[in-house]
Amino acid sequence: MRFSKAFVPTLKEAPKDAVTPSHVLLLRAGFARMVGAGLYEMLPLGLRVQNNISNIVREEMDATGAQEFRMPALLPADYFKESGRWESFGPTLFRMKDRKDGDYHLGPTHEEIITDLARREISSHKQLPLNLYQIQTKFRDEPRPRAGLLRCREFLMKDAYSFDVSEDAARESYATMRAAYQRIFERLGLDYRIVRADSGAMGGSTSAEFQVLAQTGEDRIVACTQCDFAINLEADETLSEGKPCPECKTPLEQYLGIEGGHIFILGTHYSEKMGAHFAGTDGKQQPLVMGCYGIGISRLVAAAIEQQHDDQGMCWPPSIAPYQVVLCPIGKDETVTAKAEELYTQLREHNIEVLLDDRDTRPGAKFKDADLIGIPHRIVIGAKSLANNQVEYKPRTASEATLVSTSDAVTAVLK
Amino acid sequence: MRFSKAFVPTLKEAPKDAVTPSHVLLLRAGFARMVGAGLYEMLPLGLRVQNNISNIVREEMDATGAQEFRMPALLPADYFKESGRWESFGPTLFRMKDRKDGDYHLGPTHEEIITDLARREISSHKQLPLNLYQIQTKFRDEPRPRAGLLRCREFLMKDAYSFDVSEDAARESYATMRAAYQRIFERLGLDYRIVRADSGAMGGSTSAEFQVLAQTGEDRIVACTQCDFAINLEADETLSEGKPCPECKTPLEQYLGIEGGHIFILGTHYSEKMGAHFAGTDGKQQPLVMGCYGIGISRLVAAAIEQQHDDQGMCWPPSIAPYQVVLCPIGKDETVTAKAEELYTQLREHNIEVLLDDRDTRPGAKFKDADLIGIPHRIVIGAKSLANNQVEYKPRTASEATLVSTSDAVTAVLK
Numbered sequence A, B: 001m002r003f004s005k006a007f008v009p010t011l012k013e014a015p016k017d018a019v020t021p022s023h024v025l026l027l028r029a030g031f032a033r034m035v036g037a038g039l040y041e042m043l044p045l046g047l048r049v050q051n052n053i054s055n056i057v058r059e060e061m062d063a064t065g066a067q068e069f070r071m072p073a074l075l076p077a078d079y080f081k082e083s084g085r086w087e088s089f090g091p092t093l094f095r096m097k098d099r100k101d102g103d104y105h106l107g108p109t110h111e112e113i114i115t116d117l118a119r120r121e122i123s124s125h126k127q128l129p130l131n132l133y134q135i136q137t138k139f140r141d142e143p144r145p146r147a148g149l150l151r152c153r154e155f156l157m158k159d160a161y162s163f164d165v166s167e168d169a170a171r172e173s174y175a176t177m178r179a180a181y182q183r184i185f186e187r188l189g190l191d192y193r194i195v196r197a198d199s200g201a202m203g204g205s206t207s208a209e210f211q212v213l214a215q216t217g218e219d220r221i222v223a224c225t226q227c228d229f230a231i232n233l234e235a236d237e238t239l240s241e242g243k244p245c246p247e248c249k250t251p252l253e254q255y256l257g258i259e260g261g262h263i264f265i266l267g268t269h270y271s272e273k274m275g276a277h278f279a280g281t282d283g284k285q286q287p288l289v290m291g292c293y294g295i296g297i298s299r300l301v302a303a304a305i306e307q308q309h310d311d312q313g314m315c316w317p318p319s320i321a322p323y324q325v326v327l328c329p330i331g332k333d334e335t336v337t338a339k340a341e342e343l344y345t346q347l348r349e350h351n352i353e354v355l356l357d358d359r360d361t362r363p364g365a366k367f368k369d370a371d372l373i374g375i376p377h378r379i380v381i382g383a384k385s386l387a388n389n390q391v392e393y394k395p396r397t398a399s400e401a402t403l404v405s406t407s408d409a410v411t412a413v414l415k
Helices: A021-028 A044-063 A078-083 A111-121 A167-187 A269-274 A297-307 A334-349 A363-373 A383-387 A406-414 B021-028 B044-063 B078-083 B111-121 B167-188 B269-274 B297-307 B334-349 B363-373 B383-387 B406-414
Strands: A032-036 A039-042 A074-076 A095-097 A103-106 A130-139 A154-164 A192-196 A207-213 A219-224 A230-232 A252-267 A277-279 A285-287 A289-296 A325-329 A354-356 A377-381 A390-395 A402-405 B032-036 B039-042 B074-076 B095-097 B103-106 B130-139 B154-164 B192-196 B207-213 B219-224 B230-232 B252-267 B277-279 B285-287 B289-296 B325-329 B354-356 B377-381 B390-395 B402-405
Touching: A021 A032, A021 A297, A032 B074, A032 B111, A039 A044, A039 B074, A044 A130, A044 A154, A044 A167, A044 A297, A074 A078, A074 B032, A074 B039, A078 A111, A078 A269, A095 B095, A111 A154, A111 A269, A111 A289, A111 B032, A130 A167, A154 A167, A154 A297, A167 A192, A167 A207, A167 A252, A167 A289, A192 A219, A192 A252, A207 A219, A207 A230, A207 A297, A252 A269, A252 A297, A269 A289, A289 A297, A325 A334, A325 A363, A334 A354, A334 A377, A334 A383, A334 A406, A363 A377, A377 A406, A383 A390, A390 A406, A402 A406, B021 B032, B021 B297, B039 B044, B044 B130, B044 B154, B044 B167, B044 B297, B074 B078, B078 B111, B078 B269, B111 B154, B111 B269, B111 B289, B130 B167, B154 B167, B154 B297, B167 B192, B167 B207, B167 B252, B167 B289, B192 B219, B192 B252, B207 B219, B207 B230, B207 B297, B252 B269, B252 B297, B269 B289, B289 B297, B325 B334, B325 B363, B334 B354, B334 B377, B334 B383, B334 B406, B363 B377, B377 B406, B383 B390, B390 B406, B402 B406
Parallel strands: A192 A230, A325 A354, A325 A377, B192 B230, B325 B354, B325 B377
Antiparallel strands: A032 A039, A074 A103, A095 A103, A130 A154, A154 A289, A192 A207, A207 A252, A219 A230, A219 A252, A252 A289, A277 A285, A377 A390, A390 A402, B032 B039, B074 B103, B095 B103, B130 B154, B154 B289, B192 B207, B207 B252, B219 B230, B219 B252, B252 B289, B277 B285, B377 B390, B390 B402
16 A cells, blocks of 8 residues: 555544543544544554454354354344343443334344344254354443443444353363464464453353453453463452462462453353254254354454554554555655565565555654554665665664665565 | 355245245345344355455455445434435434434445545545545335345445545546446456436436346346447436437347446535535635445345346356355265365365365255355266266256366366
8 A cells, every 4th residue: 555545644642532542542543533422433544453353353263163144233122122131231222213113223242133043043953063153343332432442332343152062062162262262362463361250150161251461451350470370350259359269379460451352151041041942862852052252353453552552653463463564765766766666566466565655755754654553564765775775674663773685674574 | 164064054945925036045045034124144155145245346446546444333413414314314214312312323325424534534635536435234224125135224335435626536536436346247247237327417427327137126227239328217217208318229128127336426515515625736625526336235145146046046156156166975985075075175275165065965955955055166076987087067057067077177167
């Protein structure tokens, strides 16, 4: 992409109501704009990050054999009335009437809808196990939407639902998802902890949160520095009351976290309530054993910024960066322009996403924007160093640029 | 994908209220399910087709320099109130109150929202031309949702909006989009006509529909068999009154069509109403000249079926087929299974999407499902022919299979 053509409306200062770092930076760097309380436009750079996250999630879900599908966002009230959540969700549900005065709402999550699909389409144990997922816009009328993409009223979520013949089989599906989530959060390049949220009714660990560590997180995490043990003090009252934890003794550390994912075994709660049964190997009807697995895709855009930024701007992990490289030609020397175009073509041929800063602006402004947008690799092409076949290369998080040969710069980027 | 694991709930018969071929086949072949009037679940096969269409649209939009972004679906009423459409849209708008009693609605289209973005972010001619697009779920409370995905209340649409300095420049943007749409509809593999919908207020052709020809179409098209001339009798009253057409004489033919895309120049209607101005080269403030360009992505899933099906089922164009090849091993002979697995791996290594029908079912049932789902290439592997290193190959639309060498079958698929 040529920066001169790119729609990246950067701001010198964010509006005063933006306080959280990700909120400030998303507005300043031209990644997002607010349309209403908790309602955001994802501008091209923001959408690129969100799509990169979605694609990693999709690849890892597909690799487990889960199948993508899509449920509607607009839902007849019947299903939530059947489960009781039409009442219990209260004012968080966006409700409306259609032209025939029928009750509808927007989907805050889809357990009832998929349970209805399951009771219509699953009749035999031969169809199990099954894991269906969607990447879809969700709606919740939050009492206090805030912090930009961290708590929105409209947001993008991956929600998966597993169906199994038994509790043991459900635990296997859960373990498969847990492993897939680990791969997802690794690939996203985020520092995270898997936090036991609840020991569940079925015995054993049946619920876990994937917490993205960040100074600005709202969840207080206690984690062992030696083993996998981690708990969320907000969710686990036993521990917040100072009771000892049996699995693990010191050394424990405290972190703050942002919930990025949540996996749990639902058991037969919805399938019993809504009559979603299948015939077992013995022919007898029994309720499907379900699990559900969420990832807050648009929230992760913000959580990644909360975790990885500095005074100059965002610092994207390469796997989800809107562009991997920014090329900054300096001045109007023909050899500079030609070299910039050559690198632009060469890197794109290697499937590297490149932003070519071809704007007629001073070098300082280009560097400021490159840092603000948080592109992992910066290559500066100037006439003087180019005479020695050198360019300036700087990873986003390095404090100083170094002079390297152009081929070394390309190699650094391709690594 | 292994058919034994795939969630493809086929039906012997569609529910009686399904009449239109695409509606019947989408239900029978397990591509979609109804959740409420005009509200559908896209099951894995249906979603794959929809994603294939989206990707072709995205690639061709990106190639023109248009930039993808995303606006919210849930919108504060202010913007439509400002344009007057809060009133004029009537009961087709899904309206609701939030928990603070504020007026909101679901986006049926987004001219006001993007005009608001433009007035906030575009201030100078230097930022133009600009074309922003989104692929997004839209909502309209249709008086009569019907025919499955052809007329839904929730549907997927690509909507693009162009901003230019002048009417001439807007016409250039329009011409660019028209050419992109031609490439899109060609790549989709659909027989279509570009229909002049309206000669517009600005002189010259400023609006066109992309009509997918189908026996079941509701729009009556008159098109010249020799040149590009085509009109929609539903939209063009002059011609439906039998008045002559100056540009083109006989031979004319009549077709039926389904509107798949619509492009038009909006001019300054929204920018004047909402005060979206920019400073021209002379520094004077003037309204942005806009165009808008829609493609009904989910509708095209159905339109493609309406155009390309037979008594046995769907006949997908390869570019949008859920899978390009179905492999049908027959019997339990080990060499058959091994060859099927070998072909499965080999074709996927060539980035071909393959459905391996590994179900323990009789050949006739496999063939019926392959035809119903409409996969372009079928390769049948049986012990007898395999002894001669041959397989049966049949394109979906051929009446008979032919015995070919396995390498020839692979070549036919890769073509």
